[in-house]
Amino acid sequence: MTREAKALVCRDWNKPVQVETITVAPPQRNEITIKVAACGVCHSDLSAATGKIQMPPPLVLGHEGAGRVVAVGEGVTAFKEGDAVISSFISMCGKCRQCVRGRPVLCENASKALVTLPDGTVRTHDKDGKPLNVFGACGVMAEYATLHVDNAVKIDQDVPLQNAALVGCAVMTGVGAVFNTAQLEPGSRAAVFGVGGVGLNAIQGCRTAGAEMIVAVDTNSEKLELARQFGATHTINAKDEPDAAKAVKKLTGGVDYAFECVGAGSVVAQAYKTLGKGGTAIVVGVADPSDKTSFSTLSLPAEERTIKGSWLGSARPQYDFPRILALYKAGNLKLDELITRTYSIDEAPQAFADMEKGLNARGVIVFD
Structure with a gap:
């Protein structure tokens, strides 16, 4: 059956996002409908709303969600009603060169499901019956969402869904950049x-x-204190250091791994400068398409440095999401502590405003 749902919609780039009542059509072949329990508020959603990530509006936002299956379409055997799932904004065809070599995050056909389901259509419509695009084939900043089975990962029933939701992006991106x-x-x-x-x-x-040694670098002293709780052994406030990269290198003698999680070419350059011989810089942040970075070309061969990109932590969602949750259940990863505030769907615009101000480690929209 078709369901009504409150959802956060971007109508125009650089205009305020708004809560609307939409309709979500039932699942077709190889699709499921979920009742969303929680959805993380991610900078990528903000980037989609500003046009930094160019997903054409009108767009139902949300890609970092978790919920329970309420309907299954024809041909679905891996899911049943009541299953707990995490949404995955990585569409993977399973047949292209990247998929078959074990790199589904780089699927050569993923662009076909950037703002629709893999078949190029959507199950979401506004009150006038006009179709609404969905972020990353998900659109889970809504009370209900219909997903292709490849965009959902089944998880254990006993994991709190507002914590599990974060695995769909923030946790996978950060932890995966390290592990994978x-x-x-x-x-x-x-x-x-x-x-x-x-x-x-x-x-x-x-x-x-x-x-x-784990050195955290930021300009926000409160977040640096939080970084220590998550395992940082040292912190550097870039506001207090004229050259943060130099300060890191003085402290460490040069790191083996530097992770750039901002999305700015200038910060990529700083991260690269902290490397010791044989070190690797991992670029995790999503920068503006026009952004550039620079570093000494000679340092690549002379010191055998490496610079790599990491998209969603080089994820294999069906394998990595449950693995991360197993670490959480064993007490080896913090998820509860990531959530610094929860919001209702009606408070979603405030959640975006708070994110722009840097007030939360992670804000989460929780549905009734």
Whole structure:
């Protein structure tokens, strides 16, 4: 059946997002409908609302969600009503070169489901019956969402869904950058630039992987204190240091891994400068398409440095999401502590305003 749902919609870039009542059509073949329990408020949603990430409006926002299945479409065998799931904004065809070599996050056909379901259509419409695009084939900043089965990952029933939701983006991006992209070795020295929701998870990823030193760099003293709770051994407030990269290198002698979690070319350059010989810089933040960075070309061969990108922590969602939750259940990863405020769907515009001010580690919209 078609369901009515409150949802957060971007009608125009750089205009205030708004809560609307939309309709969500039932699942078709290989699709499921979920009742969303919680959705994290991510900077990527803000970037979509401003046009920094160019997803054409009108757009139902939200990609970092969790909920329970309330309907299954024809041909669905992996899910049943009542299952707990996390949404995954990575669409993967399973057949292209990247998918078959175990890199589904780089699926060559993923762009087909950037703002629709994989078949190019949507199940979401406004009150006038006009179609609404959905962020990353998800659109889970809504009370209900219909997803393709490849955009949902089944999880254990006993995980709190507002915590599980964060695994769909922030946790996977930060922890995955450490585990999958960097493959950080125990005893390593690391620096993390930017300690918002993603950076905090990079820090706890480094801690879990056995890093010897973890230096957190940011301009927000409150977030730097939070970084220590997540495993940072040292903190540097970039406001107090004329050259934060130099300060990191003086403290560490040069790190083995530097994680840029801001999305700015200038910060990428700083992160790269902190590397010791043989070090690797991991670019995690999503920068403006016109943004550039620069570093010494000679340092690449002469010091065998490496610079790598990391998209959603080089995720394999069906494998990595449950693995991360297993670490959480074993007490090795913090999820509860990431949530600094919850909001109702009607308070979603305020959640965006608070995110722009940097007030939360992670704000989460919780549905009744």
